[in-house]
Amino acid sequence: MKRVADIAAIERRIDVRPIIKWAGGKAQLLAVLASLLPPREQIRRYFEPFVGGAALFFALQHPCSTLSDTNAELINLYTVVRDAPDALIAALRAHAAAHDAPHYYAVRALAPGSLTAVERAARLIYLNKTCYNGLYRVNSRGQFNVPIGRHKSLTICDEPNLRAASAALRPARLALGDYEAVLADAGPGDFVYFDPPYHPSSTTAVFTSYTDRPFDAREQERLARAFRRLHAAGCHLMQSNSDTPLIRELYASFRIERVTANRAINSRADRRGPVTELVILNYAADGTLIAG
Numbered sequence: 001m002k003r004v005a006d007i008a009a010i011e012r013r014i015d016v017r018p019i020i021k022w023a024g025g026k027a028q029l030l031a032v033l034a035s036l037l038p039p040r041e042q043i044r045r046y047f048e049p050f051v052g053g054a055a056l057f058f059a060l061q062h063p064c065s066t067l068s069d070t071n072a073e074l075i076n077l078y079t080v081v082r083d084a085p086d087a088l089i090a091a092l093r094a095h096a097a098a099h100d101a102p103h104y105y106a107v108r109a110l111a112p113g114s115l116t117a118v119e120r121a122a123r124l125i126y127l128n129k130t131c132y133n134g135l136y137r138v139n140s141r142g143q144f145n146v147p148i149g150r151h152k153s154l155t156i157c158d159e160p161n162l163r164a165a166s167a168a169l170r171p172a173r174l175a176l177g178d179y180e181a182v183l184a185d186a187g188p189g190d191f192v193y194f195d196p197p198y199h200p201s202s203t204t205a206v207f208t209s210y211t212d213r214p215f216d217a218r219e220q221e222r223l224a225r226a227f228r229r230l231h232a233a234g235c236h237l238m239q240s241n242s243d244t245p246l247i248r249e250l251y252a253s254f255r256i257e258r259v260t261a262n263r264a265i266n267s268r269a270d271r272r273g274p275v276t277e278l279v280i281l282n283y284a285a286d287g288t289l290i291a292g
């Protein structure tokens with residue numbers, strides 16, 4: 001019954017949608033991920049170190065959460081949503097009023113470093129809402145290079161959702177950086193949800209360039225070492241990744257569940273649709289840590 005109660009608690013909290021659409025976003029998998037969480041009373045602190053669109057954080061809204069990512073635009077966005085929602089909403093209204101192709105390309109050409117924090121956050125939301133496929137992608141120089149999309153209806157400034165997100169983020173700690181640094185002091189009572197860039201498989205075109213640094217097989221191996229270290233430190237751990245031989249081998253001693261996700265973001269229409277992926281866990285259904 002407790003598992004049912006956990007899921008019901010999460011469903012009650014789904015009143016904030018992710019602020020931006022992010023490749024690899026977990027919206028379609030939320031119910032499955034919720035059913036695999038450790039019992040809530042065992043979670044003292046929540047960590048999402050590859051935060052992206054933060055779908056699981058917004059669903060859980062754990063009061064003691066640390067959200068982090070190596071993408072500076074993303075961490076700036078959440079910081080501004082949390083600390084300056086009024087200024088952000090005003091900036092987004094200005095974008096909505098000015099929106100057309102010349103405005104889009106002028107905003108895209110702006111260097112984030114030349115803008116204020118609020119302007120940077122508004123630029124990211126504006127480009128994310130109006131770009132082709134809502135796909136965040138940067139080139140090797142870290143520049144956002146997606147063309148304008150064709151949208152029949154657009155909500156550039158979703159004020160109620162931004163205000164709800166701001167309230168949800170108020171107690172959260174936000175950090176820019178690599179997952180290992182953020183998790184350095186994690187231990188018993190801490191629950192970490194890892195949603196790294198996936199290991200590419202032959203059947204799915206997996207999107208791995210959120211930033212200008214590749215997340216290759218060596219990075220997957222480094223992540224698996226960190227996973228084992230955090231397991232030994234007594235953390236509860238859950239990871240999403242693709243179903244490939246490398247990932248199955250790296251986590252062979254842990255609990256591996258196959259789940260089905262609906263991948264909406266893919267530049268090739270024939271590669272959208274359901275794909276099977278993995279959820280790796282270091283605990284049993286009752287929250288007991290496994291031998292690993």
Ligand SMILES: C[S@@+](CC[C@H](N)C(=O)[O-])C[C@H]1O[C@@H](n2cnc3c(N)ncnc32)[C@H](O)[C@@H]1O
Nearest residue numbers: 024025026050052053055070071178179195210
């Ligand atoms: C799959 S996305 C996360 C999806 C997200 N959890 C969601 O629900 O929308 C992966 C994220 O990992 C970040 N990332 C890549 N390498 C990283 C690293 N070494 N440490 C922390 N974050 C990293 C990327 O910037 C990207 O935002």
